[in-house]
Amino acid sequence: MRDVVLIGAGKIGRMVAHFLGFSGDYALRVVDGDQAAVDRICTRVPGARGHAADFTDPAALDEVMRGAAAVVSCAPFHCNPVIAERARANRLHYFDLTEDVRVTDQVEALAKGAETAFVPQCGLAPGFITIVAMHLLQPMTDVTDLRLRVGALPRFPGNRLKYNLTWSTEGLINEYCQPCEVLLDGRLATVQPLENLEEIMLDGVRYEAFNTSGGLGTLAETLKGKVRNVSYKSIRYPGHNYLLKFLLDDMRLKDDQQALAAMWERTLPTTFRDQIVIFVTAVGMHQGKLTENVFARTIYHREIDGENWSGIQITTAAGVCAVVDMLFDGALPQQGFVRMEDVSYATFIQNRFGAYYA
Numbered sequence: 243m244r245d246v247v248l249i250g251a252g253k254i255g256r257m258v259a260h261f262l263g264f265s266g267d268y269a270l271r272v273v274d275g276d277q278a279a280v281d282r283i284c285t286r287v288p289g290a291r292g293h294a295a296d297f298t299d300p301a302a303l304d305e306v307m308r309g310a311a312a313v314v315s316c317a318p319f320h321c322n323p324v325i326a327e328r329a330r331a332n333r334l335h336y337f338d339l340t341e342d343v344r345v346t347d348q349v350e351a352l353a354k355g356a357e358t359a360f361v362p363q364c365g366l367a368p369g370f371i372t373i374v375a376m377h378l379l380q381p382m383t384d385v386t387d388l389r390l391r392v393g394a395l396p397r398f399p400g401n402r403l404k405y406n407l408t409w410s411t412e413g414l415i416n417e418y419c420q421p422c423e424v425l426l427d428g429r430l431a432t433v434q435p436l437e438n439l440e441e442i443m444l445d446g447v448r449y450e451a452f453n454t455s456g457g458l459g460t461l462a463e464t465l466k467g468k469v470r471n472v473s474y475k476s477i478r479y480p481g482h483n484y485l486l487k488f489l490l491d492d493m494r495l496k497d498d499q500q501a502l503a504a505m506w507e508r509t510l511p512t513t514f515r516d517q518i519v520i521f522v523t524a525v526g527m528h529q530g531k532l533t534e535n536v537f538a539r540t541i542y543h544r545e546i547d548g549e550n551w552s553g554i555q556i557t558t559a560a561g562v563c564a565v566v567d568m569l570f571d572g573a574l575p576q577q578g579f580v581r582m583e584d585v586s587y588a589t590f591i592q593n594r595f596g597a598y599y600a
Contacts, residue, residue: 244570247271247307247334249297249325250316251279253409254339254365257551257559258316261595262566263287264547273297273306297321303328310334312569314562318412322362323348330356335569335576337562339365341417341456353579361580364565365558367392367474368459369582370590370599371522375461377587378524378535385469385526390458391442391451393477393519394554397542403486404479406513408554411503417476418486419496420455423462425472430462436490438475439483444521444538451475452483460581477519517542518553541599556598564596 244267248259251274262268263283270290274280280292295302297317307313307328312335315325319342326349329336335358340346346362353360363369371390379385396406407414421432435453442449457474465472489495495502518541525534543552565585568574573589590596 243267243269244312245269245271245310246566247273247310247313248316249273249303249313249321250318251276251283252316253552253555254558255279255316256283257555258314258563259283259287259290260547260551261559261563262314263290265594268566271306271310273303298324300324300328304332307332307334312337312566314566315339318410319345319416323352326352326360326362329358329360333357336360336362337364337566338362339369339558339562341368341413341459343420343423343456346460350579356578359569359574359576359578359580361565361569361574363459363582364585365561366394366518366554367457368461369561369565370557371457371474371520372459372461372582373585373587373590374520374522374537375524376583378522378537379469379526382524382526382528382533382535385524386471387523387525388465388469388472389521389523390461390472390474391477391519391521392457392474393449393451395477395479395517395519396513397515397517398513399479401510402481403510404482405510406516407506407510408513408516408552409558411506412499415499415503415506417454417456418490419499422453422455422474423458424453424474425462425465425469428467428470430466436483436486438473440475441480442477442521444519445540448480449477449519450480450483451477461583464581464583477521514550514552514555515543516553518557539599560595560598564590564593567593567595 246268272283273293277294284290284292293306313329315338319340322338322345349362437453439452454476520539522537
C-alpha cells in the first residue's frame with residue numbers, strides 16, 4: 243500500500259480520491275481547508291484519512307506529509323510552489339495539475355538534485371494532450387505544424403457564453419489572461435490570449451478555438467528547433483470569444499480578475515453533464531509523403547460506481563492517476579524533473595486509469 247497525500251478536495255480532488263482510493267493500492271491522506279469537503283471524501287473512500295489544513299502553511303504540510311510516498315496537488319496553481327518545496331524537504335514524489343508557466347518553472351528549479359521525482363502538469367491540458375502530441379510525431383519527419391486543441395464544454399449550454407463552470411474558475415481566468423507560449427518558425431515566442439480565432443468542425447459540430455495560456459506545458463521548449471510551428475488553443479462554442487473580449491477588455495475585468503471570478507461563481511452554474519473535445523494534428527513527412535496525422539476524441543460525463551462524474555473530472559484525474567501508477571511501476575524516472583514528453587502513450591493508454599481516454 244502506497245501512502246499518498248492528496249491536497250485539494252474539490253471537484254478534481256474528489257475524482258482523484260475515488261480512482262486511487264478504490265484501486266486498493268493507495269492509502270490516502272486528504273488535505274483541504276474545508277473540513278466538510280474532507281469529510282465528504284473520507285466517508286466515501288475506503289481507508290482515506292482527513293486533515294483540515296492551510297495549503298500554504300509549511301508546518302501543516304510537513305505534518306501531513308511525514309512518512310508518505312507521494313503528494314498529488316489538486317490545489318489552486320499558486321499554492322503549488324510551497325507544496326512542491328515541502329515535498330522535496332520530506333522526500334516525496336510530487337505531482338500537480340497546474341497550467342501556470344511560472345509555477346512550473348519554480349517546480350522545475352526545485353526538482354534539480356532532488357532525490358524524488360517532480361511531475362507537474364499531468365492532467366488533461368497540459369498533460370494528456372502532450373502525450374498525444376508526442377505520439378503523433380513519432381513516425382513523422384520534417385514536421386511543419388503541430389496544433390493542439392482542447393475544450394471542456396457543457397453538453398447543453400443555456401447561456402450566451404455557452405459555457406458552464408466545470409473546474410477551477412481561478413485557473414480558467416488565468417488561462418484567458420496570461421501570454422501564450424508558441425513555436426513560430428522553430429523559435430520560442432509568446433502571443434496574446436484570446437487571439438488567432440479559428441473555426442473547427444468535428445463530427446458535424448461547429449466550434450471556435452483561440453489562444454489560451456499554459457496548455458503546451460513544457461512542449462514548446464522540448465520541440466524548439468525540431469518542429470516549425472506549435473500552438474495550443476482552447477475550444478469553445480461560437481460566440482464565446484466575442485463575449486470574453488467584451489468582459490476582459492471593454493469592461494476591463496482583466497485588471498480585476500477577482501471580481502470576474504466572483505461574478506462567474508455567482509452567475510454561471512456548474513454542470514456535471516459535459517464533454518471534453520480533444521483535437522491534435524501534426525503535418526509533416528511520412529514515408530516520403532506530406533501527411534497530416536490526426537487524433538480526435540470526445541469524452542463525455544459518465545456514471546462510475548453508481549455516481550455521475552463530469553468529463554473534466556474523469557479526464558483530469560485519469561491523467562494524474564495514470565502517471566502516479568506509471569511512476570510507482572517504474573515506467574518513469576524516479577528522480578528530478580519529469581516532463582509529460584517522457585510519458586509513453588502506449589503505456590499510458592493501457593493503464594487502468596489512462597484507459598478512460600480510450
